[in-house]
Amino acid sequence: MSQSIHDFHDDPRNADIRIWVNGELKSRVDATVSVFDSGFVLGDGVWEGLRVVGGHPVFLEAHLDRLFEGAKAIALRIGMTRAELTQAIYDTLAANGMDDGVHIRLMVTRGVKRTPYQDPRAAVGRATVVILPEWKLAKPETVAQGLKLFTVHVRRGFADVQDPKLNSHSKLNCITACIQAIEAGADEALMLDPHGFVATCNSTHFFIVRKGEVWTSSGDYCLGGITRSNVIQVCREAGIPVFEKNFSLTQVYSADEAFCTGTFAGVVPVRSVDGRGYDEIPGPMVTRLQGLYRELVQRDIAGRRA
Known part of the structure; x- marks a missing residue:
């Protein structure tokens, strides 16, 4: 289910x-x-x-x-x-x-x-x-098990249609994507941009890990995610190569690890995309990033207390 x-x-x-x-x-x-x-x-x-x-x-x-x-x-x-x-x-x-x-x-x-x-x-x-x-x-068992993603036909569109940078109440684009993913038996929809490159998920941001590098989309067709930007920050602070770039589903399927980010659950592993599974859930990079993100949260809170 x-x-x-x-x-x-x-x-x-x-x-x-x-x-x-x-x-x-x-x-x-x-x-x-x-x-x-x-x-x-x-x-x-x-x-x-x-x-x-x-x-x-x-x-x-x-x-x-x-x-x-x-x-x-x-x-x-x-x-x-x-x-x-x-x-x-x-x-x-x-x-x-x-x-x-x-x-x-x-x-x-x-x-x-x-x-x-x-x-x-x-x-x-x-x-x-x-x-x-x-x-x-977030349910601990969901975070531990990881997410099952399905690539939907609903795209993240151009900014002149509805700017994806707007965190607006109008979420029907994401809702229709979510519906298609649910009907396919998945947990979350993976959405492509108008050019066919990976953009984002319907309610989270998406990353892959390839040969020690962390990749996420160019950011042109997704919301400016707070957790997304924080994960990029902790990667740079830790010396982990991180790239915002265009990449295709072929590169997603052959990745070593994948994960999603969001305010509610933080850093969550992905266990499969379109039926292509990943060997270790969570993988070593995801485990490391979960720890680095928790440390960043604690630094932020410590600053507020001070």
Whole structure:
């Protein structure tokens, strides 16, 4: 049976979480938005997923950079400064007594519309901002077993169609890819770019290991992943050859190892792509990178504590 890298074991504490909605902390049942909200009507908004370790959102500055960059690109006024948004995140964590093993979904939409129409000028009032924290960790058994990928026909497109750099609420491109992968019995979709080179997965970023080198896509057709960039960073710090480049499925099938990266689960091995399996799960490079990434997380948190 296929599984999602975003699967988690249910935590009963999540039944009583307090969710930040436009400045108010609301219970799970009361945390609602209008049917006229731009995010509900059209998927008009941007979002971030953040991991919380030791009471702090990891790599927060990079996530806020991406959020504000995306909002500016679609002419969306968040209506809060970075400092105000940061304080709201910490206030939400404090209200829930949350410290470790927490994942936050930070969502911003263009707000309520006077009528369900796509023109952004139909929005009235301020943006809708939601901070949704949950006790949630990737299933250890999923991380240990690794992911089964399937290459789908749904492509990551050109920036003039829908810029893949936008972490927007409009995720139908990735959802249709995910559906095809699930129907094929896989855990995650591997997506190609318009030229047939490997781009990314539907909800994570993709890497291969070949003869001691770490390869990932050129980055032209994928979201600017925070974990992706951090893995590239730790490779360079450790003297591991790492390349952002075009490569084909032939090179994926013949690789020594493969893995995916994402905020939720970190560095996760891939056990097979299109039925071509890898010998050791996790392999030596993936094991090393998992350790280096954990060290980077701890450095980030130590800096926040200081």
